[in-house]
Amino acid sequence: MPVELGASSTAAGKANSRSAELFVIIIAMVFFLGAFLRINRYLQNRSLYIDEAMFALNILERTPVQLVGPLSYDQTSPVGFTLLVKLLTMAFGVSEPVLRLVPLLAGLASLPLFYILAKTWLPKWASLLAVVLFAVSDELGNYAAWFDKYSSDVTLTIIILLVGLWFYDSRRRTRYLVFGIVGVVAVWFSYPVSIVLAGIGLPLFFLALGRNSRKEALLVAVMAGCWLASAAALWAVSVRAVLESPSRGAFWASSGGFLVFPPLTVAQVEKDIRILVRPFEEPLGFAFYGGVVLLYGLGAIDAVRTGGTRLFLVTPFLITIALSALRLYPLYVRLILFLVPLLLLTVVMGIVRFSEELTSRTEKILAFGFLALTLYQPFRIGLARGLHPRESEEIRPLIIRQIESYRPGDVLALYYGAQPAYRYYAYHLGVNQGIPVDINNHRGAPERYCEDVKPLVAHPRVWVLFSHSHGAEEKIIVDCLDRLGEQQSKLQETGASLYLYDLRAVSDGSAPGD
Numbered sequence: 001m002p003v004e005l006g007a008s009s010t011a012a013g014k015a016n017s018r019s020a021e022l023f024v025i026i027i028a029m030v031f032f033l034g035a036f037l038r039i040n041r042y043l044q045n046r047s048l049y050i051d052e053a054m055f056a057l058n059i060l061e062r063t064p065v066q067l068v069g070p071l072s073y074d075q076t077s078p079v080g081f082t083l084l085v086k087l088l089t090m091a092f093g094v095s096e097p098v099l100r101l102v103p104l105l106a107g108l109a110s111l112p113l114f115y116i117l118a119k120t121w122l123p124k125w126a127s128l129l130a131v132v133l134f135a136v137s138d139e140l141g142n143y144a145a146w147f148d149k150y151s152s153d154v155t156l157t158i159i160i161l162l163v164g165l166w167f168y169d170s171r172r173r174t175r176y177l178v179f180g181i182v183g184v185v186a187v188w189f190s191y192p193v194s195i196v197l198a199g200i201g202l203p204l205f206f207l208a209l210g211r212n213s214r215k216e217a218l219l220v221a222v223m224a225g226c227w228l229a230s231a232a233a234l235w236a237v238s239v240r241a242v243l244e245s246p247s248r249g250a251f252w253a254s255s256g257g258f259l260v261f262p263p264l265t266v267a268q269v270e271k272d273i274r275i276l277v278r279p280f281e282e283p284l285g286f287a288f289y290g291g292v293v294l295l296y297g298l299g300a301i302d303a304v305r306t307g308g309t310r311l312f313l314v315t316p317f318l319i320t321i322a323l324s325a326l327r328l329y330p331l332y333v334r335l336i337l338f339l340v341p342l343l344l345l346t347v348v349m350g351i352v353r354f355s356e357e358l359t360s361r362t363e364k365i366l367a368f369g370f371l372a373l374t375l376y377q378p379f380r381i382g383l384a385r386g387l388h389p390r391e392s393e394e395i396r397p398l399i400i401r402q403i404e405s406y407r408p409g410d411v412l413a414l415y416y417g418a419q420p421a422y423r424y425y426a427y428h429l430g431v432n433q434g435i436p437v438d439i440n441n442h443r444g445a446p447e448r449y450c451e452d453v454k455p456l457v458a459h460p461r462v463w464v465l466f467s468h469s470h471g472a473e474e475k476i477i478v479d480c481l482d483r484l485g486e487q488q489s490k491l492q493e494t495g496a497s498l499y500l501y502d503l504r505a506v507s508d509g510s511a512p513g514d
Helices: 002-044 050-061 079-092 101-121 124-136 138-143 150-169 175-186 193-210 214-243 246-253 266-281 289-306 308-325 333-356 361-387 396-404 416-429 448-456 473-484
Strands: 411-415 437-439 462-467 486-493 496-502
Touching: 002 101, 002 124, 002 138, 002 361, 050 079, 050 416, 079 101, 079 214, 101 124, 101 138, 101 150, 101 308, 101 333, 124 138, 124 333, 124 361, 138 150, 138 333, 138 361, 150 175, 150 193, 150 308, 150 333, 175 193, 175 214, 193 214, 193 308, 193 333, 266 289, 266 333, 289 308, 289 333, 289 361, 308 333, 333 361, 396 416, 396 462, 396 486, 396 496, 411 416, 411 448, 411 473, 416 437, 416 462, 437 448, 448 473, 462 473, 473 486, 473 496
Parallel strands: 411 437, 411 462
Antiparallel strands: 462 496, 486 496
16 A cells, blocks of 8 residues: 555656646747747847837937936936936947847846746736736837837846845845845836836835834835835936926827826716726736736735735736826826736736636636637737737838938928927938928927928929828828929838829929929
């Protein structure tokens, strides 16, 4: 009998070992898939989008010291992130791949870091599900190949959560110093990290009070005070001037990301519900987001009921909601990308809770269908767009074509949406064709676009470049040009157009040859 028990134990040990090896292989495959979906987008090397171009112009035109202050072109970026990109361009030259390298590396690093975070709170099968959703996320993959700080926001959020978990479990006296320094430095590399730190600091403070440890609560308060002082210094140095600009304030006000508080009408309540539900559609990517909100609610309730470090998953989202109600931080797709790890983990926590309530075979079959319907969309979209990345504003091929076709005496007119990208590529490609003519922003008075193009009359070759067009403005401007002269050619790429005109019109506005 003892021999049989020993044989059974050995067989069970081998089975567990094979199971563990299989799990490691599957996790490695998921990491590979997530890395491939991010790198594939990066290697597409698409043209700079208007926001990327405006940020890139700051990197081009400013010294490292000048980048510490408020940026130009209504841009704002954490000083640490900006200087890191500047150092890379100084070392390797200015190009789209170099500009996007930090976001890519952050996106790649986030994959194993998120798994470490997931397995802290979730069972093995649930942590695998969370990592798969994280790896195929379309928004995370897209911003890993986007020149801006949003991908690194996600990675730093995960790092801060991991440090917070270490802090909670550690009994070392130096943990306050370590976590304090990490937080002080992190806020200079990511704006929303301040929200995450607050979402960790508040539970730590009240948990300490709950244990009647006033000394511990005081130390947490001092540590949080250091974080707040560092964030305030960053605000004064590089954020305040940009965020207080009228154009930036108008943009965020029109983004639809601010909650109405208090909501006093049915319409306002409906608007607030749409804003609160939208993060599960964007950036999480769920189509059947009603079911996802239900799962998130189950997970959030379980986190609050359990308490401890699980509160770290819920409080940053609650703080972000409060800031939105105060009109300080909009619930806008890229600005809340940092919440994706927290929201995903809470949703999967809800799936775990949901599965624990199932008893009969019928219930399990129905639940599986519900979960498959809920989780299908992010898989489908994430894989499809990761394998075949989307284009946005492919202005670079048109600029190259215009450069190759340039003749002395040609005039180039730039629609205002195309100006940042053109100025970046003009520098990057070494263009020297004279000063372009700007077509300014006249959204409130479209009739003025004709006034901007009238000075171009009498030139035999006028190039007109469009990108990031607003509404029907391209058509309005083209109609004005058609009345002034003759369209010689039109080239079009995704989100961008290049026209060539002969504007040798006579004084009465008749076309050439009349």
